[in-house]
Amino acid sequence: MGRQLFLRGALGLVAIGLLALAQAFSTERMQADLQALLSQGPRVAGLPATTAAGEYLAAELRKVGYTVEFQPFTYSRTRDQGSSLLVGTTSFPVSSVAGSPGRRVEGPLAVVPGAGLAADFADLNLQGAIAVVRRGGIPGLEKARLAAERGAVGLILLTEEPSGTRFTFGGNSPIPGVTLSQSDGAGLFSQAGTRAVLDVRIVTEEVQGRNVIARRSSQNPLVIVGAHYDSVPGSPGANDNASGTVTVLELARQLADSPLAAQIWFLFFDGEEDGLWGSRRFVEQNPEIVRGLKGMLNLDMVGVNVNGTLGIGGSGELRALADCNALQVACGSAPGGGSDHVPFAQAGVPVLFFFRGLDPNYHRPTDTLADPVLMAQTGQVVRGILERLLR
Incomplete structure (x- = not known):
């Protein structure tokens, strides 16, 4: 007791x-x-x-x-001034990623498989392509650098957040990059090889x-x-x-x-x-x-x-x-x-x-x-x- x-x-x-x-x-x-x-x-x-x-x-x-x-x-x-993505004849509501250079690029879409980790880039030839990759797992800036090393001229990050949500690379990307929600951009994974135009329009302050x-x-x-x-x-x-x-x-x-x-x-x-x-x-x-x-x-x-x-x-x-x-x-x-x-x-x-x-x-x-x-x-x-x- x-x-x-x-x-x-x-x-x-x-x-x-x-x-x-x-x-x-x-x-x-x-x-x-x-x-x-x-x-x-x-x-x-x-x-x-x-x-x-x-x-x-x-x-x-x-x-x-x-x-x-x-x-x-x-x-x-950098501030977005109306960036755009045209795939074939379809436009998508993209937003530039802070740290992206302002540039207009053209090329075929290329899909990065899996979660877009470093190993997923290993055997890819992205020469002259605009890469589509899922956001997450590793920093977006690392994905941009891996894509650029394999010849990509642009990057589209598909995010779980709604289109228009603002993200940053946390540094200077070697290639222009934008974000797009997975719900708006899921169809891009089936359009590898389709001609795309990515126009990242920004101003620097x-x-x-x-x-x-x-x-x-x-x-x-x-x-x-x-x-x-x-x-x-x-x-x-x-x-x-x-x-x-x-x-x-x-x-x-x-x-x-x-x-x-x-x-x-x-x-x-x-x-x-x-x-x-x-x-x-x-x-x-x-x-x-x-x-x-x-x-x-x-x-x-x-x-x-x-x-x-x-x-x-x-x-x-x-x-x-x-x-x-x-x-x-x-x-x-x-x-x-x-x-x-x-x-x-x-x-x-x-x-x-x-x-x-x-x-x-x-x-x-x-x-x-x-x-x-x-x-x-x-x-x-x-x-x-x-x-x-x-x-």
Whole structure:
């Protein structure tokens, strides 16, 4: 009986601890932050809405004692000006991929089999052809380079998302590339050899971006926790990625008076949607800081429960620090690329990527909702990892 009472007491203490941790993340305050960001409109890098969002983040962080600075950077961005694809006599609603050169090319369609992985390109002769390939598995830029190496003059990426959804190569493609939804372009797989004309029309503009950096100490950090706060044109970006931004902001509030805060920098990246520019520039300009990091934790799209789990990808060593069971949070896996942890991983930093999947409103005007409860759960998991990593 005494042992049973002890176990009940212990379980009660655990329950109380979980409740206290949950209450530490104010879903009401997170909802207010979310609405403050959405009220600015689409947060396209370099435009006034993004500037206002950065100022909001800085003001909130300063309220709880952080030193905040902006890291400015510039880069070139391309904008679609009416790209087109004509296959035989049929036109298709394509969109240029950011990082594509502007060019008109003609050639027969050539189909890349399978999922379009590196091995699927191995025995192909794409000389003078416009390649059709499924998006995913490996970065689109790698697919473009593989196609160009085999002689292709253009690339069509078929995506699971609707036509018009904006994507980026994350770098400069050697050949023009466009996206097209699988529902609109599925018939292309049966038209190998058909003459096609791909006309990628873009304009290039210089963009001034700004990362927001918050710290409690002048010493270099051991860990960076980050999220991108920009969105794509036409999209309010609630889940992508006000959800990650608000979660990092609330986590920063919760840790402001903790000894952990002296070892962490909180970064809010700009220019992610145009090719991870904010995180790339931070890594390039701060090599000493990057070399000393024990980890970089990145939150992107954590406010919609697409997969039924909180996906965590990246370093196995860091992943082992996530005690999801104790927090009663269902955790699963996440893909390895596509967001601001990538430049850090390429620099040799152990990373974790927190991601709940691509929801149906991804990069659309309907991306207006994110659940603060899911965001708070994500913040709890991240906090637990930080406590174990930095103890």
